Amino acid sequence: MHKVVSDFSKTVVVPDEGIRLPNEPEPKIREKYANELEKVLITKGCIKERVKALAGEIENAFRNAGEITCVVVLKGGMFFAADLIRALDEQSNLRTRIDFIKCSSYGAKSYSSGNVNIFQVDTIEGENMLLIEDIVDTGNTLKVLQQFLLDKSKNLKTCVLLDKGIAKGVSIDFVGFRIPRVFVGGYGLDYAGMYRGLPEIVVIKKELLK
Numbered sequence: 419m420h421k422v423v424s425d426f427s428k429t430v431v432v433p434d435e436g437i438r439l440p441n442e443p444e445p446k447i448r449e450k451y452a453n454e455l456e457k458v459l460i461t462k463g464c465i466k467e468r469v470k471a472l473a474g475e476i477e478n479a480f481r482n483a484g485e486i487t488c489v490v491v492l493k494g495g496m497f498f499a500a501d502l503i504r505a506l507d508e509q510s511n512l513r514t515r516i517d518f519i520k521c522s523s524y525g526a527k528s529y530s531s532g533n534v535n536i537f538q539v540d541t542i543e544g545e546n547m548l549l550i551e552d553i554v555d556t557g558n559t560l561k562v563l564q565q566f567l568l569d570k571s572k573n574l575k576t577c578v579l580l581d582k583g584i585a586k587g588v589s590i591d592f593v594g595f596r597i598p599r600v601f602v603g604g605y606g607l608d609y610a611g612m613y614r615g616l617p618e619i620v621v622i623k624k625e626l627l628k
């Protein structure tokens with residue numbers, strides 16, 4: 419049974435069984451993915467609530483900044499960033515600019531190679547900058563990205579949707595959910611290019627992972 423959560427005002431710690439809103443039914447994996455996915459970890463409703471709250475935290479941290487440059491890490495951060503930036507524009511006084519950056523270290527594997535490649539998609543600059551990433555595992559990717567962006571802004575903050583709680587020596591300003599050490603997909607996150615389009619965060623079956 420999923421844990422019912424109604425407080426989204428700070429990082430939500432997600433238990434192994436997963437979470438849902440009080441008014442959501444017990445979430446199930448869609449039939450077409452039944453052989454590949456173990457369970458829904460975070461429902462669509464929970465993501466929506468936490469994204470709204472994150473936008474509030476970000477507004478407070480950038481109070482009086484006027485404008486922020488949101489740097490979206492492709493491809494995993496695409497849905498999270500789209501919702502978060504829209505929430506920022508809807509709820510806050512901040513003006514937003516969007517730039518993209520691409521990063522890879524995984525390929526079609528489920529563990530980090532530690533060898534992070536950055537592909538600059540846009541010319542990135544801005545006094546106040548928000549780096550938006552889908553997930554932090556070892557923290558290698560974030561470290562490289564933060565280092566890369568450091569001299570491109572005066573005030574760089576980092577927001578991740580999911581944190582597995584194992585990264586060391588990396589500072590993250592805003593975290594959506596703390597999750598167990600499992601490989602997840604959905605809401606932009608993939609395994610070998612699959613599952614990005616799912617509206618919830620799902621756990622991928624261990625036997626599928628290389």
Ligand code: IMP
Pocket residue numbers: 494523524530551552553554555556557558559560585600601602603607608609
């Ligand atoms: P790190 O460098 O080990 O922190 O890994 C970060 C990157 O690995 C993220 O940007 C993701 O692209 C990918 N990643 C890490 N864990 C997962 C996962 O559970 N599902 C999908 N991608 C993941």
